[in-house]
Amino acid sequence: MKKRRMSRAIGVGGVTIGGGAPVVVQSMTKTDTRDVAATVRQIKELEECGCELVRLAVPDAEAAAALRSIKHRARVPLIADIHFDYRLALAALEAGVDGLRLNPGNISDPKQIAAMVNSARSRSVPIRIGVNAGSLPKKPARGSVAQRMVAAALEQIDLLESLDFGLIKISLKAFDVPTTVEAYRLMARKTVYPLHLGITEAGLLREGAIRSAVGIGILLYEGIGDTIRVSLTAEPREEVLAGYEILKCLDLREHGPTLVSCPTCGRCEVDLFGLAREVEARLAMIEKPVKVAVMGCVVNGPGEARDADVGIACGKGKGAIFRRGEVVRTVKEADFLESLMREVEGV
Numbered sequence: 001m002k003k004r005r006m007s008r009a010i011g012v013g014g015v016t017i018g019g020g021a022p023v024v025v026q027s028m029t030k031t032d033t034r035d036v037a038a039t040v041r042q043i044k045e046l047e048e049c050g051c052e053l054v055r056l057a058v059p060d061a062e063a064a065a066a067l068r069s070i071k072h073r074a075r076v077p078l079i080a081d082i083h084f085d086y087r088l089a090l091a092a093l094e095a096g097v098d099g100l101r102l103n104p105g106n107i108s109d110p111k112q113i114a115a116m117v118n119s120a121r122s123r124s125v126p127i128r129i130g131v132n133a134g135s136l137p138k139k140p141a142r143g144s145v146a147q148r149m150v151a152a153a154l155e156q157i158d159l160l161e162s163l164d165f166g167l168i169k170i171s172l173k174a175f176d177v178p179t180t181v182e183a184y185r186l187m188a189r190k191t192v193y194p195l196h197l198g199i200t201e202a203g204l205l206r207e208g209a210i211r212s213a214v215g216i217g218i219l220l221y222e223g224i225g226d227t228i229r230v231s232l233t234a235e236p237r238e239e240v241l242a243g244y245e246i247l248k249c250l251d252l253r254e255h256g257p258t259l260v261s262c263p264t265c266g267r268c269e270v271d272l273f274g275l276a277r278e279v280e281a282r283l284a285m286i287e288k289p290v291k292v293a294v295m296g297c298v299v300n301g302p303g304e305a306r307d308a309d310v311g312i313a314c315g316k317g318k319g320a321i322f323r324r325g326e327v328v329r330t331v332k333e334a335d336f337l338e339s340l341m342r343e344v345e346g347v
Contacts, residue, residue: 001250002223007194010126010167013077013098015052017126017169017226018194023252024227025243026053026196027236028081033063033070040073042236047076050255051240053227055079055101064091071096079128086112093119099169101128104156105135117163126167129156131183132200133174145174146182153187168193169227173200177215184219194226201231208232209242213249220250254289257344260305261294268296269316270333278337283344290347292340293322302327310343312336 009019017024027046031038033056043054058064058080071078079099080092084106092100093116100120107113120127131149142148149172160168170193172183180199187195199215202208212230219225230242247253261276262268276294283292293311295301298320301313306325313320313327319336320327321343331339 001221004223005188005195005225006192007226008166008192010169010194011124012053012079012126012169015077017196021226023220023225023247024052025050025240025247025253025255026055026079026227026229027051027239027243028055028057028229028231030236033057033059034066036066036069036073039066039070043070043074043076043078045237046240047074049237049240050244051076051236053077053079053099055081055229057081058088058092059083061088061091064088064095067092067095067097082107086116089116090119093123093125097125099126099128101130102156103130103132103135104152105132105137108137110159113159114163117160117165120167121163121165124167126169127160127165128169128171128196129153129160130171130196131156131173133176133179134200144179144182145176146172146179146186149174149179149183150186150190154190157191157193169196170194171196171198173198173231175199175201175211177211177218180215181218184224185222188224195224196227196229197225198229198231203233205232205234205238208234209238212242213246216246217250220246220252256289257283257286258289258291259283259294260291260308260311262296262301262304264296268314270296270314270319270336272296272314275314275336279340282337282341286344288347290344292344294340309347310340312340 007018029042031042054076077098080097081101082089131153174180197216199212202211230239232239244255264272291308293305293308295313298313298315302322302325305311317333321329
C-alpha cells in the first residue's frame with residue numbers, strides 16, 4: 001500500500017480530519033430532521049456502532065430550527081447538508097452545527113457564499129465542498145466528467161480562499177467507480193485539503209457495499225482519503241459497519257471484532273452457516289478488536305486461519321478450539337458456540 005497523502009488537518013467538532021490522523025468513518029441520518037426524537041434516536045444508534053461524524057439533511061427552515069435541539073442531545077459532531085438555500089446554512093450555523101456540506105452545483109451566488117463563509121469563519125466551522133457528478137454547475141461541458149468535477153471543486157476552493165477561508169474538505173462523488181477514482185486522483189495532485197471519499201447512490205446493502213469497497217478501497221490503497229462514507233440504501237449503521245470493514249481490510253483502523261469464516265465444501269459436516277451467523281450476532285456486542293475464525297474442517301482450519309486470535313475448526317460431533325493456529329482443546333458439537341465465545345472473552 002502506498003504512503004498516505006499528507007493533507008492539511010482540520011477539526012470537525014472534536015474530530016481531526018487529515019494531517020495524518022486516522023481515516024474517519026461517517027454516515028448520514030435517514031430520518032426527517034424535523035422529527036427530533038427519531039433523528040436523535042438514529043444518531044444514538046450511530047454513536048453506539050462507532051460513527052465519528054453524522055450528517056443531517058436540512059431541506060427547510062423547520063429542519064434547520066430542529067438542529068439546535070438535536071445538537072444538545074448528540075455526542076458526535078454534526079454536519080448540516082445544505083442545498084439551494086444559503087439561508088439554511090446560516091440557520092444551521094446559528095444552531096451550533098460542527099460542519100457544513102455545500103454543493104457548488106446548486107449554490108453558486110458569490111454573495112450568498114460569502115455570507116455562509118463569514119459565518120462559518122467566525123465559528124471556526126469547516127465547509128465540505130461536495131461535488132456530485134449528477135449536479136455539476138450548468139456550464140459548457142469540457143473534458144471528462146471527472147475533470148469537470150475537479151474544475152467545479154477548484155473554482156469553489158478559489159472563491160473560499162479569496163474570502164480568507166481555509167477550513168475546507170472536498171468530496172467528488174459519482175455512482176460510476178472509475179469516474180470517482182479518476183476525480184479523486186486528479187484532485188489529490190492539485191490540493192492539500194483533506195478528501196472525503198464515497199461512491200454516491202451506491203445501491204442496496206450487498207451491491208452498494210461491494211461498489212463502495214471497490215472505489216473507496218482503490219483510493220485508500222493509493223494513500224488517498226481522510227474520511228469515508230459508504231452510501232447505502234439501508235439502515236445507516238450498516239454504512240458504518242461497512243466503512244470500518246473496508247478500513248480493517250487495509251489495516252488502516254482497528255474497530256471491533258473481525259470474523260473469518262470458510263466458504264465450506266464437501267468436507268464440512270456441520271451447519272457452519274448457522275454457527276457463523278450466531279457467532280457474528282454475538283460478536284456484534286463486543287468492542288475489542290479480536291479476530292475470530294469459524295472453520296468447517298478440523299484438518300485444515302487452524303492452519304488456514306493461523307492469524308486469528310481465536311477460532312474453531314468443526315468436525316462431525318466435535319471441534320477444535322485454537323489460538324493463533326495452535327489447538328488448545330476439543331469440544332462437543334453442542335458446545336461449539338458457547339465454548340468459542342468463552343475463549344473470545346478471554347482474549
